[in-house]
Structures are given as structure tokens and as C-alpha cells.
Amino acid sequence: MPFKDVKxxxxxxxxxxxxxxxxxxxxxxxxxxxxxxxxxxxEVTSPQAFEGLRLAGRKVRRTDCTFGTVDHNVxxxxxxxxxxxxxxxxxQINTLRKNCADFGVTLADVGSAEQGIVHVxxxxxxxxxxxxxxxxxxxxxxxxxxxxxxxxxxxxxEVEHVLATQTLQQKRPKSMLxxxxxxxxxxxxxxxxxxxxxxxxxxxxxxxxxxxxxxxAVRGLSMEGRMTLCNLAIESGARGGMVAPDETTFAYxxxxxYAPQGEAWDKxxxxxxxxxxxxxxxxxxVVDFDATKLEPWVTWGTSPGMSVPVTGRVPKLEDARDEVExxxxxxxxxxxxxxxxxxxxxxxxxxxxxxxxxxxRIEDMRAAAKVIKGHKVNAKVRMLVVxxxxxVKQQAEKEGLDRIxxxxxxxxxxxxxxxxxxxxxxxxASGERCASTSNRNFEGRQGRGGRxxxxxxxxxxxxxxxxHFTDVRQWDYKE
Amino acid sequence: MQPMRIHRGQxxxxxQANIDTDQIIPKQFLKRIERTGYGPFLFNDWRYASDGxxxxxxxxxxxxxKHGTILIAGKNFGxxxxxxxxxxxxxxxxxxxxxxxxxxxxxHSNAANNGLLTVALPEEKVTELLAKAESREKYELxxxxxxxxxxxxxxxSANFPxxxxxxxxxxxxxxxxxxxxxxxxxxQAFEDRPKPY
Ligand code: SF4
Numbered sequence: 001m002p003f004k005d006v007k008x009x010x011x012x013x014x015x016x017x018x019x020x021x022x023x024x025x026x027x028x029x030x031x032x033x034x035x036x037x038x039x040x041x042x043e044v045t046s047p048q049a050f051e052g053l054r055l056a057g058r059k060v061r062r063t064d065c066t067f068g069t070v071d072h073n074v075x076x077x078x079x080x081x082x083x084x085x086x087x088x089x090x091x092q093i094n095t096l097r098k099n100c101a102d103f104g105v106t107l108a109d110v111g112s113a114e115q116g117i118v119h120v121x122x123x124x125x126x127x128x129x130x131x132x133x134x135x136x137x138x139x140x141x142x143x144x145x146x147x148x149x150x151x152x153x154x155x156x157x158e159v160e161h162v163l164a165t166q167t168l169q170q171k172r173p174k175s176m177l178x179x180x181x182x183x184x185x186x187x188x189x190x191x192x193x194x195x196x197x198x199x200x201x202x203x204x205x206x207x208x209x210x211x212x213x214x215x216x217a218v219r220g221l222s223m224e225g226r227m228t229l230c231n232l233a234i235e236s237g238a239r240g241g242m243v244a245p246d247e248t249t250f251a252y253x254x255x256x257x258y259a260p261q262g263e264a265w266d267k268x269x270x271x272x273x274x275x276x277x278x279x280x281x282x283x284x285x286v287v288d289f290d291a292t293k294l295e296p297w298v299t300w301g302t303s304p305g306m307s308v309p310v311t312g313r314v315p316k317l318e319d320a321r322d323e324v325e326x327x328x329x330x331x332x333x334x335x336x337x338x339x340x341x342x343x344x345x346x347x348x349x350x351x352x353x354x355x356x357x358x359x360x361r362i363e364d365m366r367a368a369a370k371v372i373k374g375h376k377v378n379a380k381v382r383m384l385v386v387x388x389x390x391x392v393k394q395q396a397e398k399e400g401l402d403r404i405x406x407x408x409x410x411x412x413x414x415x416x417x418x419x420x421x422x423x424x425x426x427x428x429a430s431g432e433r434c435a436s437t438s439n440r441n442f443e444g445r446q447g448r449g450g451r452x453x454x455x456x457x458x459x460x461x462x463x464x465x466x467x468h469f470t471d472v473r474q475w476d477y478k479e
Numbered sequence: 480m481q482p483m484r485i486h487r488g489q490x491x492x493x494x495q496a497n498i499d500t501d502q503i504i505p506k507q508f509l510k511r512i513e514r515t516g517y518g519p520f521l522f523n524d525w526r527y528a529s530d531g532x533x534x535x536x537x538x539x540x541x542x543x544x545k546h547g548t549i550l551i552a553g554k555n556f557g558x559x560x561x562x563x564x565x566x567x568x569x570x571x572x573x574x575x576x577x578x579x580x581x582x583x584x585x586x587h588s589n590a591a592n593n594g595l596l597t598v599a600l601p602e603e604k605v606t607e608l609l610a611k612a613e614s615r616e617k618y619e620l621x622x623x624x625x626x627x628x629x630x631x632x633x634x635x636s637a638n639f640p641x642x643x644x645x646x647x648x649x650x651x652x653x654x655x656x657x658x659x660x661x662x663x664x665x666x667q668a669f670e671d672r673p674k675p676y
Binding site: 024025035161166 | 510512513514515563589592655656659660662665666669670675676
């Protein structure tokens with residue numbers, strides 16, 4: 001019987017492996033109970049969850065798998081960091097402090113060397129690792145998928161559920177492969193790639209799916225770039241985004257504070273190498289994307305899918321795909337104060353924001369600094385540069401990036417979510433136009449009536465200098 | 480979550496259709512850090528005048544309704560935003576049951592996660608209950624979660640549907656976390672398995 005011991009198993013995808021290795025319990029036709037390896041907590045979505053535990057007399061099941069930080073509400077000016085003026089923000093932050101102390105959860109508080117935006121510090125500290133399931137009460141948790149982890153954003157009741165049980169009840173998402181063909185042209189970044197993909201598949205193109213990004217251009221990205229790409233998976237409606245781990249991933253992780261060390265490191269790498277999707281693995285949906293024609297992108301409207309190349313124009317009404325899109329265009333022209341057909345590189349900006357969990361990492365700081373070095377921020381523009389974490393800030397200052405920004409006339413701030421959403425004092429005024437490296441250009445996201453255009457750090461820096469959107473591929477770099 | 484087998488309480492008639500979550504708990508209360516304490520803000524904009532004084536005519540400001548535990552409302556109750564605060568506001572006020580011809584999806588599951596029973600009855604039955612609750616000085620209903628009936632002391636009675644899973648949760652006071660904790664052994668076994676590194 002020569003075939004008796006031959007196990008015929010279908011080739012598996014990265015997603016299949018992550019999902020299947022974390023199912024704790026599965027009843028037919030009910031959501032699965034999956035185990036959570038890492039739970040990141042911040043001040044905005046956790047207070048009611050901790051209170052729920054208290055009311056029910058429950059504990060945090062795995063304090064060693066739970067890690068807290070403060071980011072959304074933290075002021076980014078030094079004088080207000082320990083003296084928060086908004087009483088509600090102060091209360092949320094103090095509540096997280098008390099909750100972490102009461103329940104024994106490690107907290108990277110304001111002033112600590114580990115504080116920062118939750119999606120920036122996880123990878124930086126070596127908490128985010130390949131093969132893990134990672135959750136956080138925040139939609140951009142998808143960022144951590146860049147390491148080959150299954151990372152999903154959850155709501156407050158689910159935060160409580162994970163705190164109490166270290167598991168989550170979840171319906172198995174569908175899988176989707178986005179194959180990025182060809183390499184990125186010079187001057188085109190991960191942010192442009194992410195915006196280009198959202199433009200192609202739509203802001204609901206990934207709904208119900210977990211996306212894996214593959215192909216030459218993705219392999220060629222640094223970890224920072226992969227994080228930017230996965231961060232924006234959620235803006236295409238996906239549950240999560242991921243990139244298979246490889247040597248780039250291992251090199252990034254090695255030596256980080258909570259990463260495996262010594263013998264465990266070798267074992268971990270051996271295991272991580274088994275994770276990538278196998279040849280012939282099936283996906284519920286496969287999308288091809290051509291990277292070779294990509295240009296630097298700019299969003300013109302009020303959803304991350306409303307975007308054009310910087311050399312392009314604000315679309316006309318007849319460019320709308322259907323009636324629904326037509327209605328959205330009309331509303332967006334009005335809100336954004338733009339004329340159909342206007343050339344993007346003539347649109348003037350008032351504010352520039354470099355930061356957030358999308359583009360607040362050290363590479364982003366370097367990229368923006370490189371563009372702005374030797375130039376001056378336009379007299380009509382106010383530019384804010386906010387490192388994503390305390391570590392990014394320290395590192396950037398070591399490299400002298402802060403002085404490049406301040407010499408050009410930009411403001412260099414303390415780490416936090418800042419102008420990504422208007423929950424702290426960093427907001428734009430009604431009618432002001434902002435070139436922003438963040439992830440959402442929804443109405444009012446950066447302040448009531450504010451107009452947000454999403455761009456890469458390079459494009460943001462270029463706009464800060466010229467005062468309007470500018471093709472950074474033609475930039476006059478001053479070394 | 481408290482188990483619910485038989486519940487008896489004063490009915491509160493609030494017959495509008497499409498009572499949305501913005502009405503149940505307006506957005507200014509979402510910045511709070513608690514899951515409790517929303518009771519005073521339930522139906523805030525209907526309940527208080529702009530100077531903060533209670534409006535005497537609003538139903539839950541009046542006797543005997545202010546002690547009510549069973550809300551009777553119009554169809555599509557709980558539509559609008561997904562805020563879980565709507566369920567918290569109702570239960571914090573002391574309401575344990577909402578009777579209506581239909582409920583919005585997300586509200587329905589938020590209610591389930593918070594031990595609030597949603598009873599869907601045909602429109603004409605709800606109309607009868609509203610009329611009775613409005614015209615009697617005191618009007619109590621009895622909800623039997625085992626038999627799935629609503630009845631009053633005058634012999635009025637109706638059956639309501641409830642899936643067996645939710646019935647089981649209510650009868651045993653199980654929320655999603657308690658249910659998962661019934662799998663504690665499986666979770667423990669998962670944690671004890673050998674790790675790859
Ligand atoms: S930077 Fe923006 S998107 Fe990221 S976690 Fe903070 S608020 Fe959310």
C-alpha cells in the first residue's frame with residue numbers, strides 16, 4: 001500500500017495557517033473562538049471594558065499578553081503633556097493609568113521611552129511578531145499584519161471579552177490576494193501603492209476579507225513601507241491586511257526588546273519561515289495590481305478612494321462610475337472647495353501634517369526631512385511634524401532630523417496621534433486645506449470643516465515648501 | 480448578567496416608530512468612561528428642557544412610569560448608530576425588557592450582549608398594550624422567558640419568538656464572556672500546548 005501514509009493536504013495560505021492554528025473551539029455554523037496572542041490597549045476604547053470586568057468581578061486573563069499606551073488624546077506640545085487642558089482627555093488618560101495599575105497591565109505612559117501610537121510601538125518593541133493573532137480596540141490594527149500576523153481591530157465589548165478570556169468570537173473572514181506586479185517606479189512610495197490599490201478595488205473592495213499583499217513591489221518594501229500598506233488595508237474595507245514574513249521581517253525584529261532571543265530566536269525564525277502561503281494556495285478572491293505605472297497619489301475628495309495621481313485633475317462628474325458616486329462627487333467638490341477638472345498641482349495648502357500610525361515612523365521622518373532639507377516651509381503654510389513614538393522622536397533627534405524641520409520653519413512635536421483625528425488640540429480650522437500623511441480624509445476628521453488630502457511624507461514635505469501639491473519626482477534635493 | 484426567568488414590572492408606553500439611538504442617548508454622553516451611570520441621560524433631549532429641567536409630560540418623568548422596567552415602543556426600535564451606550568442607558572435606567580413590533584439589527588445584538596430582552600410582538604398586539612399602559616393607573620406585565628409569553632393580570636396574553644440560544648443565555652444569566660468561559664478548559668488546553676519557540 002504505497003500511498004497509505006501519504007497525507008494529501010491542500011496548499012495553505014498564510015491566512016489559513018494563522019487562522020487554523022488559533023482556533024480554540026468551533027461549533028458548526030457558529031463563530032469560531034480564536035486565541036489572541038497580543039492585545040494592545042489605549043485610552044479611548046478601553047475604559048468601559050475595564051469597568052465591565054470590575055462589575056463582573058473578573059480579571060485580565062493574560063496580563064503578559066496585554067500592553068497599554070496612551071496616544072489618541074495626548075497633547076503633542078511639551079508644556080501640555082503633563083498638564084492636559086481638556087478635562088475629558090485627562091480623565092480618559094488617568095482612567096487608563098488606574099485600570100492598568102489595578103489589573104496589572106504594563107503601560108507605556110506619557111514620558112516613558114516606550115510611549116507612542118499603539119501601532120507604532122507594537123512593532124518597535126518586538127511585541128508584534130509573525131504568526132501572532134493581534135487585536136486592539138482600533139481599526140488600524142491591520143498595520144501589524146505587515147509582519148505576517150493576523151491583526152484585527154475590535155470594539156469595546158470585544159476588548160472586554162479579550163481581556164477576560166484572551167479569546168475572541170469571530171466569523172472566519174474570506175481571504176483575498178492582492179498581487180502587485182512589477183516594481184515601484186523611482187519616487188513612488190508604499191503610501192502611493194496603498195492609495196492606488198484602494199482606488200482600484202474601492203473603499204469596500206475588501207469587505208469581509210483578510211488581504212494578503214504579495215509580489216515584487218511588496219517584497220521590495222521595507223518593514224515601515226509594509227506597515228503603511230497594511231495600515232491602509234482597513235480603508236479598503238478589509239478586516240485585515242498582511243505580508244508574508246521574510247528576511248526583511250526577521251532583520252527588523254532581531255534584537256528588539258520583547259523579541260525572542262538566543263535559542264528561542266533560531267526556533268522562532270525556523271517557525272516563521274513555515275508561514276508564507278504555499279504555491280497553489282486558494283484565495284476567495286485574487287486581484288492583480290500593476291505597480292509599474294504608479295505615480296505619487298493625492299486624494300482629492302472625502303474618502304480614501306477618491307484619489308488621483310499628482311499629475312492628474314479633480315475628476316469631472318461624467319467620470320463617476322454610477323449615480324451613487326456622482327452624488328458623492330458633488331458633495332465632495334462642495335466640501336473640499338474644488339472645481340471639477342482642476343489640476344491637482346495647482347491646489348494650494350494651508351497646513352501640512354507628517355505623522356500618524358500610517359506615516360509616523362523613522363523612515364517617514366527621514367523621507368520628509370530629505371525633501372525639506374535646505375528649503376523653507378512656504379510662508380502661507382503651517383507644518384507640523386509629529387513622530388509616531390518616543391523612540392522615533394529620540395532616533396530622529398539623534399540623526400538631526402528635528403533640526404532640519406525646525407530650520408525649515410516646521411514645528412517638531414512630541415509623539416501621539418495628533419492631527420490624524422481631532423481628539424487633541426491639534427486640529428485644522430474650518431475651510432483650511434491640509435496635506436496629511438494620515439489615513440482618513442473623512443469630513444471633519446482633522447477638525448470641523450477641515451479639508452484633508454492624503455499623501456506620502458515626501459509629497460507632504462514638497463507641498464509644505466511650494467505651498468501647493470507638487471510632483472516630488474522632480475524635486476530639487478539639496479544635500 | 481442577571482438570569483431572567485420570570486419578570487414582572489410596570490410598563491412604559493412610548494409608541495413612536497423608529498426611535499433611534501441618538502434619541503435613546505445623545506452623542507454628548509459618549510465621551511464618558513463608564514458603562515454605568517447613563518440612566519439619567521436616557522432619552523435626554525425628550526426628557527429635559529434646554530435649561531435642564533425635567534419635562535413633566537414626558538412619560539418616564541411621571542408616576543408610575545418612572546419606576547417602569549418594561550418599555551413598549553413602535554417599530555424599528557434602536558435604529559441609527561451602533562453605540563452600545565443605547566443598551567447601557569436603558570438597562571442603567573432599570574429597563575429590562577423592550578417590547579416593539581421590530582428592532583434594528585445592531586441594537587438587537589447590543590441588547591443581547593447586555594442582558595436586555597427584546598420582545599417582538601405583532602403590531603396590533605403592541606397597540607393593545609400601549610392603550611392599556613396609557614389608560615391604567617398602574618399596569619404591570621409578566622414576561623415568562625421559559626414559556627416565552629407576555630401576560631397581564633386581566634387575562635391578556637401573547638407568545639413571542641426567541642431563539643433557543645438567547646433564551647438559554649437569559650435563563651442562565653450568561654453573557655458572551657460567561658459563554659466563552661464555559662470553554663475555559665479548551666482555552667487552558669490551548670495555552671498549555673507546546674509552543675513553536
Ligand atoms: S494615528 Fe490616527 S488612525 Fe492611527 S491610531 Fe491614532 S487616531 Fe487612529
